[in-house]
Amino acid sequence: MILESKIPEGSIESKWTQYKGHCKLVNPPNKRKMTILVIGTGLAGASAAATLGELGYKVKAFCFQDSPRRAHSIAAQGGINAAKNYPNDGDSVFRLFYDTIKGGDYRSREANVHRLAEVSSNIIDQCVAQGVPFAREYSGLLSNRSFGGTQVQRTFYAAGQTGQQLLIGAYQALERQIAIGNVTMYNRHEMLDVVVKDGKAVGIIVRNLLDGKIERFAGTAVLLCSGGYGNVFYLSTNAMGANATAAWKAHNKGALFANPCFTQIHPTCIPVSGEYQSKLTLMSESLRNDGRIWVPKKKGDERHPADIPEDERDYYLERKYPAFGNLVPRDVASRAAKEQCDTGLGVGTSKKAVYLDFGSAIERYGKEKAHIQDIHNPSIDKIKELGRIVLSEKYGNLFDMYMKITGENPYLQPMRIYPAVHYTMGGLWVDYELQSTVKGLYVLGEANFSDHGANRLGASSLMQGLADGYFVIPYTLGNNLAQEIYNKPISTDDPIFDISEKAVRTQIEKLMNIKGKTSADTFHKRLGKIMWDKCGMARNEKNLKEAIIEIQALKKEFWQDLKIPGSQNEFNPELEKAGRIADFIELGELMCIDALHRNESCGGHFREEYQTPEGEALRQDEQFSYVAAWHRKAEHEWELFKEPLVFDSIKLAQRNYK
Amino acid sequence: MQHYKMNLTIQVWRQKNALEKGQFESYQVKDISSEMSFLEMFDVLNEQLLQEGKDPVAFDHDCREGICGMCSMYINGKPHGPWQANTTCQLHMRAFKDGDTIVVEPWRAQAFPVIKDLVVDRSAFDRIIQAGGYVSVGTSGNTIDANVIPIEKQKADMAFAAAMCIGCGACVAACKNSSAMLFLSAKVSHLSLLPQGQPERKIRVLNMLNKMDEEGFGACTNTNACEATCPKEISVTNIARLNLEYLNASLSKQD
Numbered sequence: 068m069i070l071e072s073k074i075p076e077g078s079i080e081s082k083w084t085q086y087k088g089h090c091k092l093v094n095p096p097n098k099r100k101m102t103i104l105v106i107g108t109g110l111a112g113a114s115a116a117a118t119l120g121e122l123g124y125k126v127k128a129f130c131f132q133d134s135p136r137r138a139h140s141i142a143a144q145g146g147i148n149a150a151k152n153y154p155n156d157g158d159s160v161f162r163l164f165y166d167t168i169k170g171g172d173y174r175s176r177e178a179n180v181h182r183l184a185e186v187s188s189n190i191i192d193q194c195v196a197q198g199v200p201f202a203r204e205y206s207g208l209l210s211n212r213s214f215g216g217t218q219v220q221r222t223f224y225a226a227g228q229t230g231q232q233l234l235i236g237a238y239q240a241l242e243r244q245i246a247i248g249n250v251t252m253y254n255r256h257e258m259l260d261v262v263v264k265d266g267k268a269v270g271i272i273v274r275n276l277l278d279g280k281i282e283r284f285a286g287t288a289v290l291l292c293s294g295g296y297g298n299v300f301y302l303s304t305n306a307m308g309a310n311a312t313a314a315w316k317a318h319n320k321g322a323l324f325a326n327p328c329f330t331q332i333h334p335t336c337i338p339v340s341g342e343y344q345s346k347l348t349l350m351s352e353s354l355r356n357d358g359r360i361w362v363p364k365k366k367g368d369e370r371h372p373a374d375i376p377e378d379e380r381d382y383y384l385e386r387k388y389p390a391f392g393n394l395v396p397r398d399v400a401s402r403a404a405k406e407q408c409d410t411g412l413g414v415g416t417s418k419k420a421v422y423l424d425f426g427s428a429i430e431r432y433g434k435e436k437a438h439i440q441d442i443h444n445p446s447i448d449k450i451k452e453l454g455r456i457v458l459s460e461k462y463g464n465l466f467d468m469y470m471k472i473t474g475e476n477p478y479l480q481p482m483r484i485y486p487a488v489h490y491t492m493g494g495l496w497v498d499y500e501l502q503s504t505v506k507g508l509y510v511l512g513e514a515n516f517s518d519h520g521a522n523r524l525g526a527s528s529l530m531q532g533l534a535d536g537y538f539v540i541p542y543t544l545g546n547n548l549a550q551e552i553y554n555k556p557i558s559t560d561d562p563i564f565d566i567s568e569k570a571v572r573t574q575i576e577k578l579m580n581i582k583g584k585t586s587a588d589t590f591h592k593r594l595g596k597i598m599w600d601k602c603g604m605a606r607n608e609k610n611l612k613e614a615i616i617e618i619q620a621l622k623k624e625f626w627q628d629l630k631i632p633g634s635q636n637e638f639n640p641e642l643e644k645a646g647r648i649a650d651f652i653e654l655g656e657l658m659c660i661d662a663l664h665r666n667e668s669c670g671g672h673f674r675e676e677y678q679t680p681e682g683e684a685l686r687q688d689e690q691f692s693y694v695a696a697w698h699r700k701a702e703h704e705w706e707l708f709k710e711p712l713v714f715d716s717i718k719l720a721q722r723n724y725k
Numbered sequence: 726m727q728h729y730k731m732n733l734t735i736q737v738w739r740q741k742n743a744l745e746k747g748q749f750e751s752y753q754v755k756d757i758s759s760e761m762s763f764l765e766m767f768d769v770l771n772e773q774l775l776q777e778g779k780d781p782v783a784f785d786h787d788c789r790e791g792i793c794g795m796c797s798m799y800i801n802g803k804p805h806g807p808w809q810a811n812t813t814c815q816l817h818m819r820a821f822k823d824g825d826t827i828v829v830e831p832w833r834a835q836a837f838p839v840i841k842d843l844v845v846d847r848s849a850f851d852r853i854i855q856a857g858g859y860v861s862v863g864t865s866g867n868t869i870d871a872n873v874i875p876i877e878k879q880k881a882d883m884a885f886a887a888a889m890c891i892g893c894g895a896c897v898a899a900c901k902n903s904s905a906m907l908f909l910s911a912k913v914s915h916l917s918l919l920p921q922g923q924p925e926r927k928i929r930v931l932n933m934l935n936k937m938d939e940e941g942f943g944a945c946t947n948t949n950a951c952e953a954t955c956p957k958e959i960s961v962t963n964i965a966r967l968n969l970e971y972l973n974a975s976l977s978k979q980d
């Protein structure tokens with residue numbers, strides 16, 4: 068198989084314009100004859116479904132939650148990037164493009180990333196027009212802040228609830244199309260297979276979660292917008308239901324899975340507190356605008372953080388990376404935190420945490436505020452009081468969340484934070500048109516692999532989801548569907564649907580009939596532990612080889628000892644979980660295989676064997692400047708296909724944030 | 726922060742499906758850590774039930790961060806439990822002490838029929854939004870530049886405060902009339918405070934109110950129980966604004 072990325076000719080700046088100018092179109096009457104199936108209603112899915120509905124396609128959209136508004140995108144906190152350059156601090160489309168490629172440690176496709184940077188500005192215009200209440204300055208104009216890996220302020224935000232506001236915007240656009248009748252919404256439905264006929268996606272099989280009914284849907288195209296697979300680690304910042312099933316079923320049907328081992332471990336999350344822990348909570352990267360990260364210089368320093376004087380603290384990010392300081396990219400910050408804790412400098416009861424301290428920011432803002440309010444010689448208490456008010460305006464909901472979870476007050480003492488699994492850069496392989504290796508099957512948002520290389524910069528996933536859904540797929544889908552007008556739409560009575568449905572039913576019955584002793588969650592926790600210990604923040608050959616064997620054994624045990632109560636013909640959350648974990652186990656194995664094969668360190672993929680003398684990730688460009696796309700051949704067996712990465716516009720270099 | 730363990734009695738509403746009648750069941754859970762979240766305590770209970778060969782308790786949840794609006798338990802007589810401005814998933818066990826009995830029920834409202842145990846059907850909320858909870862702008866991106874219309878910071882902040890509603894339905898569950906006025910007013914306020922929401926301001930409020938009645942939600946009698954229970958502290962001043970919007974809209978309809 069040759070992976071055809073279908074990158075248009077021309078200079079990097081002209082590719083997308085050229086493409087849009089020349090792509091084929093589908094006229095309105097023909098659009099009305101075409102059904103598009105959209106799996107997922109996060110930023111990618113909701114924006115795609117609303118836009119395609121508006122264009123005149125007949126859209127059917129699916130999500131497993133009780134409402135499209137609850138997709139995991141809702142939880143995104145910090146913000147969304149766009150090259151608007153409103154602050155006039157030197158931003159441009161090229162700089163956003165450059166930062167993203169560099170941040171991704173040169174493992175993403177230039178043409179896709181440039182397109183993303185190009186449409187970023189439109190996203191902000193679009194969202195404001197929809198009534199998204201972004202943060203504003205007193206001038207009434209939009210406010211910006213910084214995120215990691217950049218030296219400009221290009222992040223738009225709505226307090227710590229940016230994802231919520233953007234998703235509500237897309238959700239409302241979607242509901243409007245539902246009201247008009249262009250989109251039909253199927254809540255509490257889980258897609259369990261893609262129906263593929265003669266190499267082309269022609270429909271899906273879904274399970275109605277309310278009553279367990281298996282249903283068939285036919286379509287001219289299938290769009291997977293099903294999110295990331297971070298929950299393979301059990302503990303992550305993802306929502307409990309986030310899963311890989313839709314993508315994995317597509318993979319089993321021939322869609323290649325690209326760079327599965329590229330996982331993002333986010334540096335600032337609330338640390339694990341006990342065995343019962345079900346998920347981890349992110350403290351947005353935006354906090355690194357104002358929070359300073361440190362550990363005590365002395366090992367085993369048990370003093371209260373407030374009692375540790377300045378000169379006995381090590382602000383290690385500021386020390387090691389003076390140019391970017393606390394705003395280094397996520398992979399760099401996470402590894403640095405791990406390193407501090409591994410050498411015994413961690414804080415808190417578990418010693419697996421570092422401090423994120425707002426003390427300096429509180430004083431700085433307090434003084435500013437006092438100055439504005441004409442308070443002369445304010446007391447330090449007054450300054451702090453004023454400073455805390457400013458912080459609560461900026462990050463109030465995050466601070467509240469921290470307080471509820473830990474019972475500690477971050478206005479008075481530093482937060483304790485530790486890295487946690489957050490995002491998956493890997494995903495189904497797609498070409499420039501977002502089409503997978505299965506014709507008619509498109510992949511949008513976090514579920515695809517295309518834009519973030521080996522490490523995603525903060526505030527760029529929301530940007531990608533909306534770019535894919537609002538601005539890319541409407542063109543690229545049309546370009547491909549223009550040929551479809553000659554083909555008669557397939558019916559769900561076609562025998563190919565019988566085969567797919569039967570496979571789905573067989574798998575469910577198999578799961579139900581194991582009747583073992585161990586709950587799905589228990590297996591999930593065990594898988595997560597293997598993945599975190601051996602395919603997490605630091606990887607090496609020995610561990611990865613062990614992990615593969617352990618996962619294979621776990622898979623066996625799962626299929627012999629799983630216990631699911633109740634029946635398949637009812638609302639049965641345990642059955643839902645079991646199906647997802649079965650897929651996670653297989654995906655986990657592939658992640659380890661991918662991590663093992665990539666004999667280099669890049670971005671979030673850190674192989675201990677490949678590091679610079681200072682402990683930074685050491686790429687091996689000559690050998691590994693490619694996308695690793697895996698084709699499933701049989702159980703435990705995959706074949707590797709490579710898409711070479713060509714860098715015409717940016718020179719490859721060792722990343723340097725010093 | 727002092728951590729502790731506790732043993733608890735959990736009385737949960739069990740209901741097989743929408744048609745069958747439900748009843749309370751009582752369970753004991755042991756060694757619950759004060760650091761756990763309320764839903765993690767339910768995870769422990771469910772694992773226990775599973776091991777005893779019983780059906781685990783069905784409940785809705787997803788983000789467990791207080792933002793998706795999916796979790797929905799009526800705990801000791803209060804939607805989302807005893808803490809102020811909080812969701813079920815963000816409630817932590819340090820709110821309870823050893824030996825406590827905790828009573829957990831689903832949202833109860835005619836417009837939110839029970840699906841199973843603690844899971845209810847809140848799709849009526851989506852249909853209210855369909856009736857007009859949006860700006861009828863296309864998704865082409867060919868609008869005007871985002872900074873062409875400045876919006877007074879105070880107004881933008883007020884719109885944001887209203888837009889924070891997570892659509893959980895606690896306001897309905899808390900209200901003796903099962904009114905959805907707080908939910909509705911949050912959306913009407915969000916959009917009518919912004920310049921983008923102006924063109925459809927009147928028709929929106931009329932259509933959404935009609936839909937709310939049609940879906941079987943009750944009328945608002947200003948008890949403010951909704952505001953007291955709302956996890957996002959959506960203010961009842963939004964209801965006042967909604968009433969004003971309604972008045973304006975109905976008057977101009979007669980013109």
Ligand SMILES: Cc1cc2nc3c(=O)[nH]c(=O)nc-3n(C[C@H](O)[C@H](O)[C@H](O)COP(=O)(O)OP(=O)(O)OC[C@H]3O[C@@H](n4cnc5c(N)ncnc54)[C@H](O)[C@@H]3O)c2cc1C
Nearest residue numbers: 107108109110111131140145146258294512513526528529
């Ligand atoms: C806590 C947190 C904070 C974040 N903050 C930021 C931020 O500040 N800025 C930023 O840019 N990014 C952020 N991210 C990342 C970003 O939120 C996600 O990557 C992005 O929202 C993913 O969007 P999506 O549309 O691809 O998928 P999702 O929003 O995850 O949506 C997936 C959809 O697919 C559906 N689905 C999945 N499987 C199936 C199936 N089998 N059948 C039917 N439906 C299915 C789900 O129901 C859901 O509707 C954050 C992530 C987390 C976890």
Ligand code: SF4
Nearest residue numbers: 890891893894896955
């Ligand atoms: S108004 Fe408050 S209680 Fe009601 S749905 Fe919105 S967030 Fe929930």
Ligand code: FES
Nearest residue numbers: 787789794796814
């Ligand atoms: S589970 Fe999302 S708000 Fe509680």
